Amino acid sequence: MTDPHSHSHGHVPVHSHGPASPHPAQAAPWSILRMALLSRLGAALLVSLGLWAIVLIAMR
Template sequence: MSGSHLHSHDHAHGHVPVHSHGPASPHPAQAAPWSILRMTVVSRLAAAVAVSAAMWAVVWLSMR
């Protein structure tokens, strides 16, 4: 038996998942501090332009 690993170990240590809802129901909604769905169209457009400008800046800097 040399070189063989005969240690049996049960991985069920009695861990019980803790949930406050039933297994068939989805997780309850959590309060979001920020949501793109609550932004106005102008704010969304401004955010998209800002993200696009930042991404173009990364591309421009990487090509220098």
């Protein structure tokens, strides 16, 4: 008779790098560094306006 609790599920942690090395880089879906200059300025303006809106609403 076999013990029902003595079975393996095959859960083996897999890592392809050593414990001292960092994780390998992953491809980013988008990067602000790859955006055109005008797109970066527009994004910065939108973020700035959003933050100012939060500040002004909080001061009410």
